[in-house]
Amino acid sequence: MSRMTTEQAIHQALAExxxxxxxxxxxxxxxATKRRDLVQDFGAARxxxxxxxxxxxxxxxxxxxxxxLRPVIDLLFAPFLTYAMDALVNSAGKLRYLSGGxxxxxxxxxxxxxxxxxxxxxHNHNLEAMFVHAPGLKVVMxxxxxxxxxxxxxxxxxxxxxxxxxxxxxxxxxxxxxxxxEHLVPLGQAAVRRAGTDVTLxxxxxxxxxxxxxxxxxxxxxxxxxxxxxxxxKPLDEATVLNSLRKTGRLVVVxxxxxxxxxxxxxxxxxxxxxxxxxxxxxxxxxxxxxxGASSWVLEQAALPTAEAVVQAVQGMLxxxxxxxx
Amino acid sequence: xxxxxxxxxxxxxxxxAGAPGTCTSVGQEACAVGVVDxxxxxDRILTNHRSAAHLxxxxxxxxxxxAEVLGRVDGYCGGRSGSLHISAKExxxxxxxxxxxxxxxxxxxxxxxxxxxxxxxxxxVAVFFGDGAACEGIFHESLNLAVQWQLPLLFxxxxxxxQAFVHRRETMPDNAIADWAAGHGLPVATxxxxxxxxxxxxxxEAVAAIRADGRPRFLELVTYRLRGHFxxxxxxxxxxxxxxxxxxRDPVQNQADRLLAQNALDAAGLxxxxxxxxxxxxAAVSFAQASAWPDPRTLTRHVYAEQGVQP
Numbered sequence: 001m002s003r004m005t006t007e008q009a010i011h012q013a014l015a016e017x018x019x020x021x022x023x024x025x026x027x028x029x030x031x032a033t034k035r036r037d038l039v040q041d042f043g044a045a046r047x048x049x050x051x052x053x054x055x056x057x058x059x060x061x062x063x064x065x066x067x068x069l070r071p072v073i074d075l076l077f078a079p080f081l082t083y084a085m086d087a088l089v090n091s092a093g094k095l096r097y098l099s100g101g102x103x104x105x106x107x108x109x110x111x112x113x114x115x116x117x118x119x120x121x122x123h124n125h126n127l128e129a130m131f132v133h134a135p136g137l138k139v140v141m142x143x144x145x146x147x148x149x150x151x152x153x154x155x156x157x158x159x160x161x162x163x164x165x166x167x168x169x170x171x172x173x174x175x176x177x178x179x180x181x182e183h184l185v186p187l188g189q190a191a192v193r194r195a196g197t198d199v200t201l202x203x204x205x206x207x208x209x210x211x212x213x214x215x216x217x218x219x220x221x222x223x224x225x226x227x228x229x230x231x232x233x234k235p236l237d238e239a240t241v242l243n244s245l246r247k248t249g250r251l252v253v254v255x256x257x258x259x260x261x262x263x264x265x266x267x268x269x270x271x272x273x274x275x276x277x278x279x280x281x282x283x284x285x286x287x288x289x290x291x292x293g294a295s296s297w298v299l300e301q302a303a304l305p306t307a308e309a310v311v312q313a314v315q316g317m318l319x320x321x322x323x324x325x326x
Numbered sequence: 327x328x329x330x331x332x333x334x335x336x337x338x339x340x341x342x343a344g345a346p347g348t349c350t351s352v353g354q355e356a357c358a359v360g361v362v363d364x365x366x367x368x369d370r371i372l373t374n375h376r377s378a379a380h381l382x383x384x385x386x387x388x389x390x391x392x393a394e395v396l397g398r399v400d401g402y403c404g405g406r407s408g409s410l411h412i413s414a415k416e417x418x419x420x421x422x423x424x425x426x427x428x429x430x431x432x433x434x435x436x437x438x439x440x441x442x443x444x445x446x447x448x449x450x451v452a453v454f455f456g457d458g459a460a461c462e463g464i465f466h467e468s469l470n471l472a473v474q475w476q477l478p479l480l481f482x483x484x485x486x487x488x489q490a491f492v493h494r495r496e497t498m499p500d501n502a503i504a505d506w507a508a509g510h511g512l513p514v515a516t517x518x519x520x521x522x523x524x525x526x527x528x529x530x531e532a533v534a535a536i537r538a539d540g541r542p543r544f545l546e547l548v549t550y551r552l553r554g555h556f557x558x559x560x561x562x563x564x565x566x567x568x569x570x571x572x573x574x575r576d577p578v579q580n581q582a583d584r585l586l587a588q589n590a591l592d593a594a595g596l597x598x599x600x601x602x603x604x605x606x607x608x609a610a611v612s613f614a615q616a617s618a619w620p621d622p623r624t625l626t627r628h629v630y631a632e633q634g635v636q637p
Contacts, residue, residue, distance in 0.1 A: 055431060063433060098411045
């Protein structure tokens with residue numbers, strides 16, 4: 001184990017996978033500028049600065065992926081993905097299927113999002129659910145440095161196109177990261193961060209921490225909350241969520257992304273369709289608002305579900321239970 | 327060219343009888359045949375929704391193409407593509423996209439993989455698109471990257487005057503897309519796209535140049551879409567005089583006339599070639615219509631690669 005930041009864990013994953021597989025290459029605006037050691041170790045052909053043109057960066061990655069390379073592209077901020085939508089959604093996501101399986105698209109599209117840098121809505125937009133909705137793509141959004149490394153390595157080795165979202169607020173967070181070059185976190189496996197029997201808190205990225213803080217506060221009140229970190233949004237680890245729900249009967253979903261048609265809605269639907277018989281309270285969604293991200297620190301923070309909000313939601317759920325029982 | 331023409335005219339008849347419509351390339355056959363014949367087996371081709379001529383020129387089996395158009399299991403893509411995005415990896419026709427400009431977005435990546443040693447040594451990539459795609463922003467991004475990264479890529483613009491249902495004169499102030507390419511620093515050639523020998527000569531020259539220095543080239547083929555955007559299409563929006571002008575320049579008839587004039591072909595020989603093409607397409611129709619429908623239980627097969635994380 002080594003202690004490092006998320007940014008360092010990402011860098012280590014890139015370096016290890018480029019070392020392991022000569023087909024892996026890195027492209028994007030500034031990747032060669034920022035990662036000089038990778039240029040030195042693997043050559044300028046495999047670490048390529050690009051024009052500031054997301055559509056052609058993504059399109060080039062799609063073409064290269066179908067032709068034997070395993071590109072990783074850094075598209076910087078998630079809102080810029082809309083420029084890359086055609087290549088990612090229409091090409092990478094659909095041409096495997098439309099061609100009858102003639103092509104694979106082993107590529108990773110990295111981008112950053114989330115509040116914390118006061119950069120406003122055109123650099124901060126948790127639009128991950130847009131890609132969850134697109135067939136043929138996988139979507140990853142980790143919360144710990146160890147997972148950033150293990151999931152990025154697994155994404156690079158996956159033969160499918162993977163959207164890899166990095167929460168801006170987590171980039172400088174430190175944590176223990178395995179040194180093992182085979183430290184892989186399989187896509188599609190959620191992590192139970194804390195075990196509990198009274199309520200299931202499901203989240204991913206920065207709001208996992210809010211759930212953990214809430215769980216600690218709730219424990220002081222005698223309420224045992226289970227905290228699930230999804231880590232991968234697609235494929236969704238339904239089994240881990242359902243197993244927890246069968247234990248607790250209560251679900252609170254916490255996301256920074258807005259609620260309409262998002263992951264929180266999907267998890268509420270999962271509970272309603274697959275665990276209705278064990279639900280002891282209505283599902284609660286704590287999400288960001290249907291509003292663009294503001295720049296002002298105060299407004300940016302106001303859009304975030306907090307630990308206090310999670311605690312209140314759980315208390316409300318249990319209070320309703322108490323009223324119903326009396 | 328005769329086989330392409332027979333294939334697409336048969337598709338028009340099938341559509342009238344209820345088969346799915348297609349985007350034909352009637353009138354543009356010389357572009358496809360002239361360029362594809364200048365390529366080698368080690369080269370890769372990207373095309374678009376108007377792809378039949380490129381595929382047939384590359385040696386695609388008209389029966390499997392037609393089966394794909396009809397949505398049958400023996401099609402090149404198992405019936406999942408239909409006419410609009412037929413890829414045939416075994417022929418080197420890859421990543422066919424019906425998104426106008428999609429082919430231009432992916433072509434640099436295919437050429438980059440080639441440059442980085444993934445294809446057969448010395449192979450190049452040719453990408454076919456039209457004047458409509460040239461009006462997409464990705465056109466410029468694609469050309470710029472190909473020049474900057476020195477990619478072995480042949481851009482082939484079939485300027486057919488039509489962008490779906492809109493004439494090119496309504497969409498761009500210039501006539502020459504090659505001028506835009508030249509602005510990106512690309513060596514360009516503009517050729518009569520209805521003259522298969524002229525297209526072939528220009529394509530051979532461009533291909534040889536790309537193989538020699540590994541840098542991209544641009545070919546603008548001036549041609550015309552003789553049929554509508556998508557069958558059925560009554561072309562009521564087409565100027566009759568303009569259409570008549572281009573019908574008189576039919577690339578298939580022109581080449582037949584030229585060969586007859588050169589005594590390279592006689593009338594009986596031409597008749598025989600036409601009959602051979604017709605027989606080939608007739609067999610293709612029989613093959614396609616006899617092909618099974620895909621099993622609905624396979625609906626979600628091929629969405630994802632099975633190989634995920636290697637433990």
